[in-house]
Amino acid sequence: MNISHLKESIIKLINEENTVSEKLQSICNLLKKEINYYNWVGFYFKNGNKLELKLAEFAGEPTEHVIIPFGKGICGQVALSNQNFVVPNVETQDNYISCGFKVKSEIVIPIFVNKINIGQIDIDSHTVNPFTKNDKLLLEFVCEKVAQLL
Template sequence: DKNYNDKMSILQLISQMLSERIPYYNWVGFYLVDEADSNSLVLGPFVGEPTEHTKIKFGQGICGQAASTKATFVVDDVSKEENYLSCSPKTQAEIVVPIFAKNGNIVGEIDIDSHEKAPFDQDDRSFLEAIAKLLSERFW
């Protein structure tokens, strides 16, 4: 449907803009809650190296933990995080920001990997949470 196609193309455009404009955003993408299995995430639009993690259960990895806790999760050094799913050996840090529906359920998340260590500060967090909120208001 039109809303679905609009949503997917906007998520793709946002991924492109963020990865082009912010040098330390090296993989930028969206995971969306699987409508057929609401305890898992499926890979949505992204920019960066392809990943084998196209489906992630809640609780698994940084993405799954952010989904379970419904909170932004910043990992400064992924080598120190035990519950982590590696997409690229180049990744050193990651931020995952949940996207919520109006009823408070999680519907997806923004996921960003960086090749730098500890690059994400309060400004990144606020900026990405604002994007998540705008997307939620428009599409969920």
């Protein structure tokens, strides 16, 4: 993974004359294409005043998890904890929402606007324990740039 190249690509996508939705979709597509163990990439955002997340743009297989209550699954836990959450092996998590038998690991990074958690980027992998410090750094960068769009 070439973080510098990916960061440059993210900045280019964000600076394009597209809607926010188109930019988010382009980011999902780029990350899924460029990082071979990113099998599903998506953004979830707080659903109005409800204590739930709503799926926005994503790249990968469709999911039935379009709405996730706060506290449920990894994404729901991040909505409450405001902390990054890396799951090296989903089989070890009691509060994991299965998105399919192929998913082996997950990383979720929150997005903050004015210090308020308004959403997150969620990555599923079909590989056990693929995520490194570089993934965390890259995804935190992505979330910072996305926050500037919103």
